[in-house]
Amino acid sequence: xxxxxxxxxxxxxxxxxxxxxxxxxxxxxxxxxxxxxxxxxxxxxxxxxxxxxxxxxxxxxxxxxxxxxxxxxxxxxxxxxxxxxxxxxxxxxxxxxxxxxxxxxxxxxxxxxxxxxxxxxxxxxxxxxxxxxxxxxxxxxxxxxxxxxxxxxxxxxxxxxxxxxxxxxxxxxxxxxxxxxxxxxxxxxxxxxxxxxxxxxxxxxxxxxxxxxxxxxxxxxxxxxxxxxxxxxxxxxxxxxxxxxxxxxxxxxxxxxxxxxxxxxxxxxxxxxxxxxxxxxxxxxxxxxxxxxxxxxxxxxxxxxxx
Amino acid sequence: xxxxxxxxxxxxxxxxxxxxxxxxxxxxxxxxxxxxxxxxxxxxxxxxxxxxxxxxxxxxxxxxxxxxxxxxxxxxxxxxxxxxxxxxxxxxxxxxxxxxxxxxxxxxxxxxxxxxxxxxxxxxxxxxxxxxxxxxxxxxxxxxxxxxxxxxxxxxxxxxxxxxxxxxxxxxxxxxxxxxxxxxxxxxxxxxxxxxxxxxxxxxxxxxxxxxxxxxxxxxxxxxxxxxxxxxxxxxxxxxxxxxxxxxxxxxxxxxxxxxxxxxxxxxxxxxxxxxxxxxxxxxxxxxxxxxxxxxxxxxxxxxxxxxxxxxxxxxxxxxxxxxxxxxxxxxxxxxxxxxxxxxxxxxxxxxxxxxxxxxxxxxxxxxxxxxxxxxxxxxxxxxxxxxxxxxxxxxxxxxxxxxxxxxxxxxxxxxxxxxxxxxxxxxxxxxxxxxxxxxxxxxxxxxxxxxxxxxxxxxxxxxxxxxxxxxxxxxxxxxxxxxxxxxxxxxxxxxxxxxxxxxxxxxxxxxxxxxxxxxxxxxxxxxxxxxxx
Numbered sequence: 001x002x003x004x005x006x007x008x009x010x011x012x013x014x015x016x017x018x019x020x021x022x023x024x025x026x027x028x029x030x031x032x033x034x035x036x037x038x039x040x041x042x043x044x045x046x047x048x049x050x051x052x053x054x055x056x057x058x059x060x061x062x063x064x065x066x067x068x069x070x071x072x073x074x075x076x077x078x079x080x081x082x083x084x085x086x087x088x089x090x091x092x093x094x095x096x097x098x099x100x101x102x103x104x105x106x107x108x109x110x111x112x113x114x115x116x117x118x119x120x121x122x123x124x125x126x127x128x129x130x131x132x133x134x135x136x137x138x139x140x141x142x143x144x145x146x147x148x149x150x151x152x153x154x155x156x157x158x159x160x161x162x163x164x165x166x167x168x169x170x171x172x173x174x175x176x177x178x179x180x181x182x183x184x185x186x187x188x189x190x191x192x193x194x195x196x197x198x199x200x201x202x203x204x205x206x207x208x209x210x211x212x213x214x215x216x217x218x219x220x221x222x223x224x225x226x227x228x229x230x231x232x233x234x235x236x237x238x239x240x241x242x243x244x245x246x247x248x249x250x251x252x253x254x255x256x257x258x259x260x261x262x263x264x265x266x267x268x269x270x271x272x273x274x275x276x277x278x279x280x281x282x283x284x285x286x287x288x289x290x291x292x293x294x295x296x297x298x299x300x301x302x303x304x305x306x307x
Numbered sequence: 308x309x310x311x312x313x314x315x316x317x318x319x320x321x322x323x324x325x326x327x328x329x330x331x332x333x334x335x336x337x338x339x340x341x342x343x344x345x346x347x348x349x350x351x352x353x354x355x356x357x358x359x360x361x362x363x364x365x366x367x368x369x370x371x372x373x374x375x376x377x378x379x380x381x382x383x384x385x386x387x388x389x390x391x392x393x394x395x396x397x398x399x400x401x402x403x404x405x406x407x408x409x410x411x412x413x414x415x416x417x418x419x420x421x422x423x424x425x426x427x428x429x430x431x432x433x434x435x436x437x438x439x440x441x442x443x444x445x446x447x448x449x450x451x452x453x454x455x456x457x458x459x460x461x462x463x464x465x466x467x468x469x470x471x472x473x474x475x476x477x478x479x480x481x482x483x484x485x486x487x488x489x490x491x492x493x494x495x496x497x498x499x500x501x502x503x504x505x506x507x508x509x510x511x512x513x514x515x516x517x518x519x520x521x522x523x524x525x526x527x528x529x530x531x532x533x534x535x536x537x538x539x540x541x542x543x544x545x546x547x548x549x550x551x552x553x554x555x556x557x558x559x560x561x562x563x564x565x566x567x568x569x570x571x572x573x574x575x576x577x578x579x580x581x582x583x584x585x586x587x588x589x590x591x592x593x594x595x596x597x598x599x600x601x602x603x604x605x606x607x608x609x610x611x612x613x614x615x616x617x618x619x620x621x622x623x624x625x626x627x628x629x630x631x632x633x634x635x636x637x638x639x640x641x642x643x644x645x646x647x648x649x650x651x652x653x654x655x656x657x658x659x660x661x662x663x664x665x666x667x668x669x670x671x672x673x674x675x676x677x678x679x680x681x682x683x684x685x686x687x688x689x690x691x692x693x694x695x696x697x698x699x700x701x702x703x704x705x706x707x708x709x710x711x712x713x714x715x716x717x718x719x720x721x722x723x724x725x726x727x728x729x730x731x732x733x734x735x736x737x738x739x740x741x742x743x744x745x746x747x748x749x750x751x752x753x754x755x756x757x758x759x760x761x762x763x764x765x766x767x768x769x770x771x772x773x774x775x776x777x778x779x780x781x782x783x784x785x786x787x788x789x790x791x792x793x794x795x796x797x798x799x800x801x802x803x804x805x806x807x808x809x810x811x812x813x814x815x816x817x818x819x820x821x822x823x824x825x826x827x828x829x830x831x832x833x834x835x836x837x838x839x840x841x
Contacts, residue, residue: 166442168432175417175428182415185379186429186484187400298419306379 004149006135007138009258011145016261017254018153019044019225024239024246025160026204032164033197034177034299035083039094040205042073042101047206048213049105052220053112061214065125065149068210069203075101075176076202080195087303095203098229106222116223125149125215149215153207161243164264173197177297180304190304205229227280234283241296249286253279263287328391330355330492330523331376331407336385338371340736343728345371346382347548353492354554355390358514358524360538360555362531362576364768366726366738368547369527370412373494375814376525377409380554389492400429408485412496412527415481417757419469422480425469426487455483459516461509475506499533500766511537529576530770531569551575577770592616595788596637596757597649607632607812611677614757614788619779620813621791621803621820629812630792631673634761637790638670639663651756657781664693667756671763672748673792675739679746682735686727689734690716690749719748724774740771747778758782761792776802796825810834 036185039088047068054067075097086166095104096110110116125147133143164170172193182189208228213220231253239246264275331353345368353359363369374380376387378396387394389405396402403410416425427448432438449465455464461479469477478498485493495514499507503686514537518524528534534541535555543550553572559565594613602608602639607629614620622630635641637648639660647656650666658666672678680689691700691712700711716730723744727737734742745764760779766774780787780802793799799806799820806823808816808831816831818824 163439167439168427168441168443169438171420171424171428171443172438175420178417178419179415182417183429185377185399185409185411185415187398187403188429189398189400 007141009255009262011142012261013251013254013258014142014150015145015254016152016257017251019211019216020228020253021247021250022153022208022211022237023155023201023205023229024235024250025156025243026201026208027233027236028239028241028243028246029160029164029173029197029204030201031236031296031300032177033173033194034180034287034297034302034304035080035194035198036090036301037079037094037198037201038091038200038230038233039075039079039097039101040208040232041225041227042094042098043072043079043202043222044209044212044225044229045101046071046075047209048224049108049209049220050206051210051214052119052122053108055214056119058287059109059123061123061125062117064122064214065207065210068206068214072203072206073199074202075198075206077195080198083193083303084191087305090303100138100224105220109220109222120217121216121218122160122214124218143231147198147215149211153211156204156207157243157247165245174297176304180299180302184304184306194304208232231283234287237296238286253282256282329353329388330357330390331525332388333372333376334386334388336372336375336382336387338375338380338382339512341728341732343726344547346375347543347546349385349547349549351549353523354540355491355523356518356521357539358518358526358537359458360534360541361525361527361544362529362534362541362572363544363550364529364576364770365740367544367576369544371498371547372544373409373496373525373527376402376494377407386763403488403490406489406491408488408490408493410478410485410493410495410498412500416469416484417813419452419468421445421468422463422472423452423465425480426452426465426484430488450731452483455486458520459483459513461513469585472723473506474501475509478502478506478510479513483516485523486517487705490522492525493517494525494527496527497529498526499528506537507533514717531572533568534572541572543572545576545578550578560810573769590617590786592618592786595651596790597652598637598646599645599649601633601636601643601648602645603632603641605632607636609646610812610814612807612814614790616756616786616788617783618805619783619789619791619803621793621806622809623793623799623828623832624809626817628793628809630761630809632812633809634670634673634759634792637663638668638758664753667753669750669753669755669758671743671758671760672749673761673765675742675746680734680742683733685733686720686725686730686737686745687716688713690719690730692749715752719745719752723748723778730759743767744771744774747775751778751782755782755787757788757790759790759792762794763791764793764795764798772798786831796828800825808832 004026027037027040050071051064051068055061055064079094079097082088083090109119115121125233125262127145127147130143134140172188175188176190176193184190209225212224235249236246260275260278264272329352333351336346336349349372361369378398378401390729394405396688423445452463454466498510506593526537538555540554542552588654591600592615595616596614599614600609600611624630638642639658643656647654655663655666700708700715702708713730720727720730725744727741763775783789791803803820805819807814808828
């Protein structure tokens, strides 16, 4: 057991939590505005792929990150166009994003690199050195493992919370999610607000994907997100559509994931598939038991149109 | 000019506009939805500082007109002037910017948000930093809410979530919200529809305070007493067009003058005189429904009661004294613990709801949206719901003929004079009164022996109410029995032949309408008169 709970476990938990945390924020923004986005998985894959693609051709992982964010704007806009502008069914449209994301990225690997399944290795985002922090005893190792992207992600959690729950813009977004009609009568541009929210959820999803492919690893592999986009939605529900409880749920998933990986090495007797499934089992258990009846924003899933 | 009573039938009063610009002037406003002309070339002038009534039946086009004025619907034709300035209203935000505040018929508050959050929603912040980074100043908003509400004469807790407020309190928050952006003209669409009488009284006082403050008020209503009490001037709409206008004097010379004006407005509103009080039943036939020692083992019963053929029996009582339990027992939604129910001497106590319907019970439910219609389905579908077999449109149990269903629905629509754009239209597109007429028509087409009508005219206008009453009386005169559950004593005195009073799930009094003493009924209902138990 002492081998399990070490600083390196915390480090790997953190790195496993962030690619769930970012899409969780994306899902939260989208649902708070009234659009259900189960397409985060696809958006993550597209983001992860774009990051590697741009890094491969430019040699700069930072440009790769920008490329991923742009892909998020595109996939978010595609979903927003289908659900907000054209008022299509939100479940069907976002499921389509998932299918396109998984299919397109897997199909493009052999087209571009002439190999199947995974891309060659590319440059990854380097960790940065923060004086003082990294010299701290014990926790210094954690800081040494972090890159600028990690710090940006932490800042984004705070920023999303601040904007959604402390500012006028957040109030407008939440109003659109509770009742689009009421928001419209209050003079809010519902369509524009929701469009923006869905596009930002695409950006957050893509950021989560890029984190996997160019921060944690240095390549793209078909279906590498392994359901993290869905886990992010589960975390959002656990947190009852609030930022901090949702973030906590993501960190819990990160730990479950890290423990599963560690246990794989320590106890070879346990089938590896069972351990991999641990965070998902945890999610299922939590959803069925202590979370209870969680109800999201009242307007989720309802397209808005004026009479 | 006798006591300032002056009725003007013409639509044009250009002479007035020379002095001060009208707060609102609509000219030639038209709007159609499909083949239905909701507004036909409407002219309306509202003087600043006045309370202007907009009177009309359900579906007369009042709400459409006000939604146009609030930028929610764009008119097909016509001009809108606000304070003398010609405007184009593309959205609610435009209307707000021109000083028009609106209180919708359906509440527009967001339940999960607090009062203060609802009030500042969509207001104020301009520029990126103000909207996206600066924290909301909820404290300032709360202070302003308290100040404003105190000036209008009521109290409010700005940090309460709206879903926790009473209906009356929510209505006041709606008004605060409409005034928040500095609206000088306030439009209220049926503001008392959901309010209890005391809440409505408070609202009237509030509106009078508002007018004293100089706010122009447009009051949409189909309630005559409210219009007569609050308005300076009233415009009557009928079938989407202006039927007439009248000044309402602050004081009437005598009751006769007041009644004359009321009668004239009703005539303008419904296009004919106020419906006559129908004659009482003359033939009493044998018992249709016989209830013996019926109890649900909880809060209802035991009750003994008979409904005869050719009789309307009214069950009255304060809401929640066993009326809905009684209906549920009769139609078989709950099982009787004790006692029995017989329809035409046939015991139906153990039957399912479907079997009871097949035996000749029909039911007009109290809650139309929950139990009587499926909003999103068409008029045809709603007309043919609940006929399992033996219906005129079902040649076999496995086949519903679409053509025959259409004919069936059209028949109901014609007989009950339901105003619908087409029988294919969703029921949600009909006004409440027309939905109710459709339900009544459907239930009548079962050719029932017993009609259970639970608050069949709640929320309906004069014309629809009369149509429902006529239908029930028609069934009575044909020898059927009607069990009317009503909270409206006027209605009971108008159409019922006999009255029983429920209190705490039991019958505490009974009388024929002819010999009824309204004070005695009131005592029975409130339980003041304990000795009167039979």
